[in-house]
Amino acid sequence: xxxxxxxxxxxxxxxxxxxxxxxxxxxxxxxxxxxxxxxxxxxxxxxxxxxxxxxxxxxxxxxxxxxxxxxxxxxxxxxxxxxxxxxxxxxxxxxxxxxxxxxxxxxxxxxxxxxxxxxxxxxxxxxxxxxxxxxxxxxxxxxxxxxxxxxxxxxxxxxxxxxxxxxxxxxxxxxxxxxxxxxxxxxxxxxxxxxxxxxxxxxxxxxxxxxxxxxxxxxxxxxxxxxxxxxxxxxxxxxxxxxxxxxxxxxxx
Amino acid sequence: xxxxxxxxxxxxxxxxxxxxxxxxxxxxxxxxxxxxxxxxxxxxxxxxxxxxxxxxxxxxxxxxxxxxxxxxxxxxxxxxxxxxxxxxxxxxxxxxxxxxxxxxxxxxxxxxxxxxxxxxxxxxxxxxxxxxxxxxxxxxxxxxxxxxxxxxxxxxxxxxxxxxxxxxxxxxxxxxxxxxxxxxxxxxxxxxxxxxxxxxxxxxxxxxxxxxxxxxxxxxxxxxxxxxxxxxxxxxxxxxxxxxxxxxxxxxxxxxxxxxxxxxxxxxxxxx
Numbered sequence: 001x002x003x004x005x006x007x008x009x010x011x012x013x014x015x016x017x018x019x020x021x022x023x024x025x026x027x028x029x030x031x032x033x034x035x036x037x038x039x040x041x042x043x044x045x046x047x048x049x050x051x052x053x054x055x056x057x058x059x060x061x062x063x064x065x066x067x068x069x070x071x072x073x074x075x076x077x078x079x080x081x082x083x084x085x086x087x088x089x090x091x092x093x094x095x096x097x098x099x100x101x102x103x104x105x106x107x108x109x110x111x112x113x114x115x116x117x118x119x120x121x122x123x124x125x126x127x128x129x130x131x132x133x134x135x136x137x138x139x140x141x142x143x144x145x146x147x148x149x150x151x152x153x154x155x156x157x158x159x160x161x162x163x164x165x166x167x168x169x170x171x172x173x174x175x176x177x178x179x180x181x182x183x184x185x186x187x188x189x190x191x192x193x194x195x196x197x198x199x200x201x202x203x204x205x206x207x208x209x210x211x212x213x214x215x216x217x218x219x220x221x222x223x224x225x226x227x228x229x230x231x232x233x234x235x236x237x238x239x240x241x242x243x244x245x246x247x248x249x250x251x252x253x
Numbered sequence: 254x255x256x257x258x259x260x261x262x263x264x265x266x267x268x269x270x271x272x273x274x275x276x277x278x279x280x281x282x283x284x285x286x287x288x289x290x291x292x293x294x295x296x297x298x299x300x301x302x303x304x305x306x307x308x309x310x311x312x313x314x315x316x317x318x319x320x321x322x323x324x325x326x327x328x329x330x331x332x333x334x335x336x337x338x339x340x341x342x343x344x345x346x347x348x349x350x351x352x353x354x355x356x357x358x359x360x361x362x363x364x365x366x367x368x369x370x371x372x373x374x375x376x377x378x379x380x381x382x383x384x385x386x387x388x389x390x391x392x393x394x395x396x397x398x399x400x401x402x403x404x405x406x407x408x409x410x411x412x413x414x415x416x417x418x419x420x421x422x423x424x425x426x427x428x429x430x431x432x433x434x435x436x437x438x439x440x441x442x443x444x445x446x447x448x449x450x451x452x453x454x455x456x457x458x459x460x461x462x463x464x465x466x467x468x469x470x471x472x473x474x475x476x477x478x479x480x481x482x483x484x485x486x487x488x489x490x491x492x493x494x495x496x497x498x499x500x501x502x503x504x505x506x507x508x509x510x511x512x513x514x515x516x517x518x519x520x521x522x523x524x525x
Contacts, residue, residue, distance in 0.1 A: 050470075053474060055470045055473075055474065076476065079473070079474055079475070079476065080476070083474075084471075084474045086467065086470075086471050088467070090423050090464075091464060091467040091468050091471050092468075092471045094416060094419055094420075094468055094471070094472065095415075095419075095481065095483075096393075096395030096396070096399070096415060096419070096483070097395075099484050099485075100481075100483050100484055100485075103482075103484045104472075104475050104477075104481075104482075105475035105476055107482045107484075108475060108476030108477060108478060108482075109476055113484075113486075116484065117484065120484070134274075135274075136395070138419065138422055138423070139267075139271070152475065153475075156475065156476075
């Protein structure tokens with residue numbers, strides 16, 4: 001289905017202070033793909049994500065979501081298609097109760113009340129947080145907030161889910177639960193992360209950024225075994241692919 | 254050295270608000286009805302002349318009944334009252350100095366108008382502040398904002414108030430973390446001065462602007478159009494109307510008849 005496509009063509013972005021954050025990015029992500037965007041600090045991951053639903057507008061080049069290039073006119077449609085989960089859930093949860101927050105998007109889409117409430121329940125059930133419905137978001141734990149932030153986006157039924165560092169600041173169990181949740185999605189998933197083990201678990205394909213340039217695009221398993229490439233990009237092999245620190249078994253060198 | 258901790262003060266506010274999650278006959282009353290009764294209560298209490306003391310006393314009934322029915326513990330409410338009390342105290346403390354006309358006698362002791370009005374101020378303060386705190390404790394700040402909006406306060410103000418309350422805690426936490434970080438690296442007052450303070454405030458402002466931008470983006474990503482629509486639909490039932498009618502009738506009665514004086518006179522005539 002063509003409306004699940006995400007295509008970047010020669011994407012360039014320069015911040016007002018002159019920092020060149022993205023430099024000629026090209027990629028094409030098709031329906032149902034799960035893609036990790038990795039790279040060191042300041043490589044341009046978050047900036048790239050911000051382009052995917054028009055939070056930032058490129059200096060040159062273009063992003064197409066489905067059949068539309070992102071322009072001010074197509075923006076409402078694009079934002080309905082591309083759900084964005086921010087890194088800090090506190091930025092995303094601004095309504096008085098969890099229920100209000102999850103309903104925020106569907107209400108703004110102009111859905112009828114019964115549909116809104118059905119979507120709220122469905123989204124909360126998906127992330128396993130239905131019992132938090134009436135709670136104010138500012139009194140939840142970090143893991144709970146993250147789950148709700150994802151639910152707020154799921155309630156809009158986006159075809160493409162974009163996430164910035166979804167596993168940061170989570171305890172190991174909450175992280176594991178999130179990974180299980182992400183694996184169940186049949187959405188197109190685009191995840192910027194430093195958690196390379198999670199990328200290995202969830203994403204079939206990986207894009208590696210360095211200084212605003214796309215330096216590699218390929219199967220996750222293959223790229224994450226390429227030690228020299230990873231080290232060159234301020235990364236390292238996922239812990240799971242490294243040797244055992246005690247007995248040394250599994251080490252390649 | 255005690256650390257100035259903005260977070261602790263706000264935590265207390267948070268605590269008062271957390272009672273709003275409970276369930277009781279008072280909690281179930283429509284927020285608009287509670288808001289109207291609270292406003293009527295405050296208007297009635299402040300409408301008396303400055304030497305009035307005895308006529309104010311029956312108004313204690315409202316906070317007492319509300320506390321009893323709602324199951325909100327009185328302790329935290331009273332603590333907040335004491336916290337805020339210095340304001341009222343300093344507002345009234347000069348009355349006895351300036352107003353020395355004798356208005357009444359207790360035995361042989363002449364009581365000046367200043368003392369009477371001072372006591373009157375303290376009573377009014379306790380009544381009005383406890384009524385406002387109880388409104389928050391039984392309704393919740395956000396719901397009160399929502400009720401204000403539904404009663405005609407412009408939506409822009411309501412949105413502002415809601416966002417303000419939501420991010421007050423986040424901001425206070427940030428300020429608290431910064432203060433702690435500074436305190437851990439300051440020794441013997443060095444680094445505690447106004448210069449560092451101004452840097453911190455500036456930094457906090459920049460961070461706040463950054464966060465505000467991100468929040469606005471997050472809102473736009475979900476189709477924000479300037480309005481916060483809430484899911485819960487309020488229903489104004491006959492119970493709510495009765496709640497307003499009952500209390501306003503009582504306030505009107507208190508306002509028109511000085512009940513303690515009336516009881517006093519009744520006891521006096523019965524004694525003769």
